[in-house]
Amino acid sequence: MLGRLLRARYATLFLLAAIMIAVPYLAPSAFYLRVAAVVWVFALAALGLTILMGYAGQVSLGHAGFLGLGGYAVAIGPARFGLDPVLCLFLGAALAGALAFLVGRPILRLKGYYLAIATLGFGVILALVFHSESDWTGGPDGMAVARVTVFGTRLAGAATWYWVTAGALLIGAFLALNIEASPTGRALKALHDSEVAAAGAGIDVGRKKLAAFVIGAIYAAFAGGLLAAMNGLITPDAASFMHSIELVAMVIIGGLGSVLGAVVGAAFLVVLPQALTVLQEYEQAVLGLLIMVFMIFLPAGIVPTLRKWLLERLS
Template sequence: MLVALLRSRLAALLLLAAIMALFPLIAPSAFYLRVAALVWIFALAALGLTILMGYAGQVSLGHAGFLGLGAYGVAIGPAHLGLPPLLSLVLAAALAGLIAYLVGRPILRLKGYYLAIATLGFGMILALVFNSESAVTGGPDGMAVARMTVLGWRITGALNWYWVSAGALLVGAWLALNLQASPSGRALRALHDSEVAAAGVGVNVAAKKLSAFVIGAVYAAFAGGLLASLNGLITPEASSFMQSIELVAMVIIGGLGSVFGAVVGAAFLVVLPQALTAFQEYEQAVLGLLIMVFMIFLPDGIVPTIRRWLLERLS
């Protein structure tokens, strides 16, 4: 019974929902709810990268560019176009998907390091645009973001944002888990193992890689829009190279290809820096050391390693 639960997609989703439901009951203050909301938002962005890297086996070092597109879309829509924030979020996600489709067609022909460098260049271009177009984006200082409203309800306060971000992550996780079990998901995993073998059994390699890239971009854009709305401010830092690296680290630390691993990896890299503030100027060094330790002793990621250990003990 326990072995079946460990392998069940529904069990992972229910566990995540239970954690979300229980946390507000034990959170000491609104600060912890806000940090948890950030975990859910970054986990949503990491889920998109999980689909691209973990399912399809394609590396992206510019994923934060799509995060920035969603964030700036939510800011620019109300400020310059007079659009409602929610509509701006939907349009920004659609724009991110369209750009990913147009950019992905040429760059996904590349492989390995060449693909990684191409996506890095794309992310750097977006970051440069956000930083230099001061009249539209506010430049290096960023710009204010209008408060999100849904059917007349203005989302304010840490608790409300906690539930909004938690709900968005649950929907994203449910979609990712269903994709994983679908024929398309199996085709993506075949790409991860061998593009040549996948093509040999009839998988349209180019189309599947492109679809994973577009899905990942939409996930990141939605997460970026939620992040900007939560903070009430967006700066070019959201689309920086270091932000892209952090998203990749979340996916790898949690477990490449694991939906629940994306959540654990996001929690690791969002919560741990808060806990390491006591180290002051050594905070980044300690964080880097801990990441190295995890990669050495848990090379497959936290969630796959724990799941495998439990299955071995129970079988």
């Protein structure tokens, strides 16, 4: 069993790395590398939700609030306190984790719809703070983000940010896969199936749910910091309710509980709207229709369904 888990883990990482290496050779221009970098960033944020929703079975409709928090940390730190943007990237993730720990303790006592509404309210509060505290955040127009310099080299250009975000996603995927295979990951999956049964087996349900919430927040904040640094700008829209819904949709469409599914779901919702721009005013309608079709015919998600289909053909 352990050997099978290790093989599956390394196969996922190898496949993801192979795709990352192949994309620059297939991309006809820097624009496509830019889109791919955005996919990697949102896939990283979706990985956090995979741990929270796919492993622990807890719903969050305010996850984009942590995405915005990480982005504003990278913007406010250098602008207001003269801190290094790279340091602020990690400080933003730590701040998001601390905030998730504080609010998660009361919120995660709720279940089902009540938990979803509570996390939604939390995300709305963060978005309103980013929107109204103009002295700190620049208000509705947002604020510029200082350019990132690493070892004297300024990170600029689509190709550079492509590899930075790809590396961050690969590390995030490696950590998520290790969490899945760890005792904590097995405990999270146990409470996903039944919190009562997990508690009966001696698992501290409240502690494990809180750990998943904190880890998911750290992933989202780090992704938000990368997005802000790459764009050179952060606005309250990063923490909007629609972005939270998009993150949830990425996890569900790709495959709930699948690391590779989070990447596929992110690619689906980032790349497809770009391809549908030729339809102009019908773009959103066609996108919604395609999402409905995928959910009807692939209810388990793209990656689990394809994996099952391949296994059936090979057996």
